[in-house]
Amino acid sequence: MRERLYRWFLRAWRHVPRGARRRLVRALSPSFTVGSICVIERPDGAVLLVKHIYRSDWGIPGGLLKRGEEPADAARREVAEEVGLAIELVGEPAVVVEPRLQRVDLVFRARPRLLAELESVRPRSAEIEQVRWFAPGELPRLQPETATALVALARAAAQGRAASSSLLED
Incomplete structure (x- = not known):
């Protein structure tokens, strides 16, 4: 029935x-909020982290999409607004869904478009207190969503490598 x-x-x-x-x-x-966040890497592997004025741990640049905005455009806009850096997105984003918080983050890997700009990176938004490059083995205490984003990117990269190798074997 x-x-x-x-x-x-x-x-x-x-x-x-x-x-x-x-x-x-x-x-x-x-309803869920949707954000674009960026893990920005220098050629030497250092990662750009930001310290928000309202948080105690370090995070990565990013924010919510505006109505009708493409996630990649939001990622580039947020980075420019927060730290004044022009970036180039690398590959497809990893997706992190937080059902309890009703939040979806698209996590992009990025690199600076111009290496000359690396030294001029500084807070450009009232919400950013500090900006710093950290070597991969020397990361400070991270915001939970930043740690989750790094894990999601690592998983996506590993899956991409596994998929590529299985395609080559066929």
């Missing part, structure tokens, strides 16, 4: 105009 009712509902749903379906789904579904 339950399955018949469900099938009837799905058939009826097909006749509801698309815009109305979208509004109804959005009204009934949990």
Whole structure:
């Protein structure tokens, strides 16, 4: 009986105009914030970290997408706003979903577009207190979402290498 009712509902749903379906789904579904964050690496492997004025641990540049903004554009915009650095995104982003916090982060790897700008990196936003490059083995205490982002990027890179090697073996 339950399955018949469900099938009837799905058939009826097909006749509801698309815009109305979208509004109804959005009204009934949990909402999530979506952010773009960047792990920026220098050629020597050092990573750029920022210290937000409202947090005690170190993090990475990034922030929420504006309505209609592409994630890659948001990543570049946030980095420019926070530390004044033009970046080049590398590869596809890793995705981190935090259901409890209702947050989705797209984690991009990036590198500075111009090496001459490396020394001019400084806080450009009221929310950023400090900016510093850290060698991979000398990372300070990180914000939880930054640690999660680094793990997600490492996993994505490992999966990409595994997929590439299995394609080569076929």
